[in-house]
Amino acid sequence: MGxxxxxxxxxxxxxxxxxxxxxxxxxxxxxxxxxxxxxxxPNWHVVSQKEETELIRASANFVYKCxxxxxxxxxxIIPLSSLMSNTKKVPDKKNLETxxxxxxxxxxxxxxxxxxxxxxxxxxxxxxxxAVQSGKKxxxxxxxxxKDWCDYNExxxxxxxxxxxxxxxxxxx
Numbered sequence: 001m002g003x004x005x006x007x008x009x010x011x012x013x014x015x016x017x018x019x020x021x022x023x024x025x026x027x028x029x030x031x032x033x034x035x036x037x038x039x040x041x042p043n044w045h046v047v048s049q050k051e052e053t054e055l056i057r058a059s060a061n062f063v064y065k066c067x068x069x070x071x072x073x074x075x076x077i078i079p080l081s082s083l084m085s086n087t088k089k090v091p092d093k094k095n096l097e098t099x100x101x102x103x104x105x106x107x108x109x110x111x112x113x114x115x116x117x118x119x120x121x122x123x124x125x126x127x128x129x130x131a132v133q134s135g136k137k138x139x140x141x142x143x144x145x146x147k148d149w150c151d152y153n154e155x156x157x158x159x160x161x162x163x164x165x166x167x168x169x170x171x172x173x
Contacts (some may be wrong), residue, residue, distance in 0.1 A: 003083050004121055005110035012105045013161035014153065017133040019111075021100040021140055024050050028112065031123040032064060039068035039121060049077045064119060073118030083113040083172045108168065122148040124167045134160045137148070 006028070010018065027046040028042035033039065047062040053074075055063070059099040060074035080098055100112045114121065126144035133139075135156040142149055152158075 002116060004111045004114045004116055005083050005170045005172060006114070006121075006124055007108040007110050007170055008100055008126075008165065008167045009104075009106060009108045010045050010100065011161075012102050013163075014134050014156075014158045015132055015160055015162060016102050016135065017099045017131075017132055018162065019078060019133040021129050021142075022050070022100055026129050027127065028126050029125040030062075030075075032073070032075075033120040033122050034064075034066040034069060034071060034073060034141045035118055035120050036071040036073075037066060037069040039066055041067075046144060047075060047077065049137070060117070064150075070081065070105060071118055073116075075113040075117070075119060078113040078115045081145050082091045082115075083110070084117065108166075113172075124165070124169070126165060132160065132162065134158070 025048060027048050029044045030047050031044060032041050042122060047061060049061055053060050053063050054173045061077045062075040064073045066073065079134055085139050100109055100111060103129040128141055130142040130144055131138055131140055134153045137153045139151055144165055148163045150159065150161040153160050
């Protein structure tokens with residue numbers, strides 16, 4: 001499938017920033033499909049940058065052997081800058097973090113990139129591990145599994161909400 005960007009969109013109330021709390025540890029819950037035989041795996045696979053496997057010619061954050069055709073497929077988490085470029089070299093992973101800002105509200109924005117080899121990403125589930133900034137308050141380990149979340153910012157005395165969380169994948173050449 002090649003390079004794929006994960007885009008998110010949400011309605012925000014009194015939220016300045018939404019982002020993965022610890023990008024190295026963050027678990028991206030993904031569903032995959034083998035591009036060799038078309039078999040879609042019904043299970044969720046949690047992929048994180050900290051888990052890296054060395055392959056013959058490259059490394060991967062996730063390796064998946066298709067049960068139908070026995071093909072070995074892989075995925076590497078990549079910086080957003082390399083989604084648009086044709087370079088084979090993966091830039092410094094410290095520049096991976098991208099935040100969803102209040103100015104992005106109700107618009108899809110790419111927050112992370114994946115280099116997919118032999119597999120297609122079919123679904124994303126946000127789960128926990130998100131950080132939400134509202135004024136001077138930062139909420140840690142926010143769970144977006146239900147696609148909605150709310151709390152109260154005691155510092156600024158305002159309610160904080162994320163609703164209608166959506167995601168989609170975009171393929172880059």
